[in-house]
Amino acid sequence: MTGPMKRIKALCVYCGSQKGADPRYGALARELGAQITARGITLVYGAGSIGLMNEVADAVLAAQGRVVGVIPKHLARTEVLHDGLSETIQVDSMHQRKQIMFERADAFAVLPGGLGTLDEFFEIVTWRQIGLHDKPVVIVDCAGYWAPLNSLLDQVVAHGFAPPSSGALYHRADNVAHLFEILDAAPEPSPAAPPERF
Secondary structure, rough: OEEOOOOEEEEEOOOOOOOOHHHHHHHHHHHHHHHHOOOOOOOOOOEOOOOHHHHHHHHHHHHOOOOOEEEHHHHHHOOOOOOOOOOEEOOOHHHHHHHHHHHHHHHHEEOOOOHHHHHHHHHHHHHHHHHOOOOOOOOOEEEEEEEHHHHHHHHHHHHHOOOOHHHHOOEEOOHHHHHHHHHOOEEOOOOOOOOOOO
């Protein structure tokens, strides 16, 4: 891979279906949404109208940006399907949801979230580890929320369950500006076979 990454066209954001206990999480999501639109990037996310998912989507839409939401039919009620998106894709399974979000995105940002967000992060990093893609994956911290995750990832390496080089599979950003600095400096992804459909 050579040269900086071309301006990304679509950013997949993984984040909570809850707002969390700290109002700074919502502020982070809204700031990211505004910056996504300012840069002419499409938001790809889980199509919910609750929690941080709603905060980032509404911020993009308020700034006249484009939002693509992907949601399994069985979650359309649980996560309260957002009815104002630019494009909504309803699928039959979580596997299809994650597959399509992967295909539609050029990079991935991980905001504060719960078990689903952790699942999405670990899967997309694992796909990168086994050579299915080399799109940038960035953990965006807020108020130290991801500090325990960062410690766990360091622990995995320290105890010999992953090589030190595994740290290069993802990046850590302190804020939205840092996220885009990382994405702007990232190498152009090389062609790779997409994950097999489930």
